Amino acid sequence: MTELAGASSSCCHRPAGRGAMQSVLHHFQRLRGREGGSHFNTSSPRGEAKMSITSDEVNFLVYRYLQESGFSHSAFTFGIESHISQSNINGTLVPPAALISILQKGLQYVEAEISINEDGTVFDGRPIESLSLIDAVMPDVVQTRQQAFREKLAQQQASAAAAAAAAATAAATAATTTSAGVSHQNPSKNREATVNGEENRAHSVNNHAKPMEIDGEVEIPSSKATVLRGHESEVFICAWNPVSDLLASGSGDSTARIWNLNENSNGGSTQLVLRHCIREGGHDVPSNKDVTSLDWNTNGTLLATGSYDGFARIWTEDGNLASTLGQHKGPIFALKWNRKGNYILSAGVDKTTIIWDAHTGEAKQQFPFHSAPALDVDWQNNTTFASCSTDMCIHVCRLGCDRPVKTFQGHTNEVNAIKWDPSGMLLASCSDDMTLKIWSMKQEVCIHDLQAHNKEIYTIKWSPTGPATSNPNSNIMLASASFDSTVRLWDIERGVCTHTLTKHQEPVYSVAFSPDGKYLASGSFDKCVHIWNTQSGNLVHSYRGTGGIFEVCWNARGDKVGASASDGSVCVLDLRK
Template sequence: LSVIGSLVNLCHLMSLFFLPAGFSHSAFTFGIESHISQSNINGTLVPPAALISILQKGLQYVEAEISINEDGTVFDGRPIESLSLIDAVMPDVVQTRQQAFRDKLAQQQQQQQQQQQQQQQQQQQQQQQQQQQQQQPATASTAPQQPTPKNGEATVNGEENGAHTITNNHSEAMEIDGDVEIPTNKSTVLRGHESEVFICAWNPVSDLLASGSGDSTARIWNLNENSNSGPTQLVLRHCIREGGQDVPSNKDVTSLDWNSDGTLLATGSYDGFARIWTKDGNLASTLGQHKGPIFALKWNKKGNYILSAGVDKTTIIWDAHTGEAKQQFPFHSAPALDVDWQNNTTFASCSTDMCIHVCRLGCDRPVKTFQGHTNEVNAIKWDPSGMLLASCSDDMTLKIWNMKQDTCVHDLQAHNKEIYTIKWSPTGPGTNNPNSYIMLASASFDSTVRLWDVERGVCLHTLTKHQEPVYSVAFSPDGKYLASGSFDKCVHIWNTQTGALVHSYRGTGGIFEVCWNASGDKVGASASDERKTMGERNRCDLQ
């Protein structure tokens, strides 16, 4: 603590570590219990991953100790050893590791001697065989045989070996084929945010990209290709009233959504307020009834109501015209994490309490409650027809529900780590692509994306090119492509019919969110780039 300064500073460093690392629920709980929001420390001034930097320096000090003798000389031939945090705090770690290296060095010398003896014996045997062959008549040589492919090398993600195949001969991250990788001249990096960019969303009718960041701002980027000056940005500063003045809230903007006609943008912040902005960047309304951070918010299709979910365990329907709360729903026993409209007045909500409630405006209790998950429910989504509800959880399952029964229609178990998010394809009845069958995509911390045939309850494709947790998936407007974003810094674009990887982009920070524009020719991605590159737009030809 003498290095960090105080316990309050340590708490801030820990909270700044949790969220970018993907521990969102831990960040919320820790922030509340440690009362970080009540401190006057400006978290935006603290470099990202500051806690990791301090811990790494501590580890390096212990590693240096192991490499140095008591008299200060360097341990003979001793390479710097990489330690884990647990190893570094073990008693007598320096003496133990030095003795272990001495034992290992003696063992290696013994093995080298044995190998030298074996090589000498092999050389003697080869000389004897050559002498015997010279004494025998020569035989006709045979043509060399091509090696038989090993099992599993014939296909990758269901596609035959070819231009889209990625081979991985090392334990490191896979290299992307040159025909798949998006060139730099077809991507645009949007610079301006001063902290991680958690979320982004395209305007549904024009090439305006909204982004929300840890710098307590949202931004609207104009990506009209007819502009000669390049992309422009509007900065939406999230302020609170203090001492009769508007001051920056210094809280993350972690949720945003455009209304259906693209004229208004709603944002949700850790300061507990939702806000409505015009597409020109003007603040229209401030919605304040939550008692803590807002985790999700959605416009209904009609555009007259906004739905929000917060850490205060409640969901609220707001009148978008007046900014007043129409109804607050206090049915969850723990923070509400996600919401989704079934129609203009009915919605579903999920929570860390493992429950899903279906509520309707004007009703004083849920019209339906689904129970079955055994851990936090991270996301819920109604299918385009509003008949089926999909949910995903930290219990590693994906469940499908309908309003006619209390138990799930399908309990899909294939992922082996937490499922972070899900998305339905914009296909099937009630969509612009009625002749294409509907699919569901799931993104997991096991580094995979899965495409599901929900009607049969089977997995169609497992997409395995990511190397780190996958935080976001998004279907193109025609449903033919799926974009996925991972903390491995990659955005991949897949063919949903074959499961083949068709495009790939590698950025310089972990990817939190991906989204398609209305015409389906651009993909936006938000990233954590240590205050350098935040909003990313990847423009690729998908013809």
């Protein structure tokens, strides 16, 4: 399990503090698919306590687990089907890893139930029997172990009685020796098996490599890292203002924030809190929904945000709400300004994409062409864009056209991200089918089908080099980030991988090129931000934060990298000498 949002990998390696919540395991399957609000009253085996569990509560914990584990698309789909957005649960009050914690408590209850006598003593004086989660929900396994313990206890009692009888007729020394041999030989073997079983079980769960020891020569010192705190939940996204050192961040606490890191700001960084509210009963109240996407316009005067509450919003750089854009019928997954700055493009879980007039806040056109949630969008020019979806299709659409101008098909699983190259001639896409594909508007099939990753590819980025960039004399590259813990750099002209970057130990969620294309930043749930030389593939800088990294981004000058993390922190790395 990946380390996310406080669900640290240590929960897989050691027993946590546990109480009694066995019924969660029993009811989980029954609750799936039910309408929110259903109540289930349960009592303990002895009837001392009574608990009330709602399907809303269980569904919310499952939803949060999917989010924290990096299953973003599954979380959005599950959230829609289970009506998470309609629940009254305040997600900011629910601690990270809540589902794992409650399952551990239920598991401890089952272990105790097997291993402890009616009088509260432990069988054999031995530690509580350790179970796997699957063992705990299988009645046959539980009953078999209970019976085995009871038989073992009866056998020990009979052996002790036989030893006592033998002592009455044998020499005291011999009787003592015999009794010791009968009473202690087998328990010692059992203890050894339990310890080995615990070790083996721990090793089978801990299938990730140990955290990488960062080379002191490349490690970014703490004096060069500024950690910004204020968010109360995971920080999913961050983006630098294109003209100044303002860093925007979006979080699960239903806020976006603008951090001022300009050199002339007084006393270090300051923050503006952009609260995402909805109208209820004539009052603005917090939406309690995740901020899922954000993007600055080209001249850095306006920030657009998308939220799980289904609204897009436009904010001024000083934190004032300028417009609220509401036409999606579900969460917004992605949003982008066009280069001209007059339109905003959004992708929704309602299977549609919308072009908005940034000046009036009105929807110019809604495109209902996908058959499943739209996951990403990218502008080709000021009026034409591409969109991708869990339906495995890519549509190229144009403002004013009532059908796609092009549809690309070829992926065999969800298409996670799409990006046009700087010239707008080539479109790259990546998918859960572990492939990276390059498309041209001049062809029906992909011109490159790049297969090298061995797990899902989460995101891709083109380098700001080659034609139509400020670095025209440098070759264009494409970077891909995967759940296989690697980043790959691709020469698209030849269709080959030039470098495989392998220092990360967990899934890589974000990559970003420096403005000159000479460096690549990558962020992973191993809590590390790595900076790579794109020509040599060498690691040149590295920083380990305090939470899994969701997003990395460069400022316009290319001397600072921002990163957002699962523990609610945002860090800024100063790469100046």
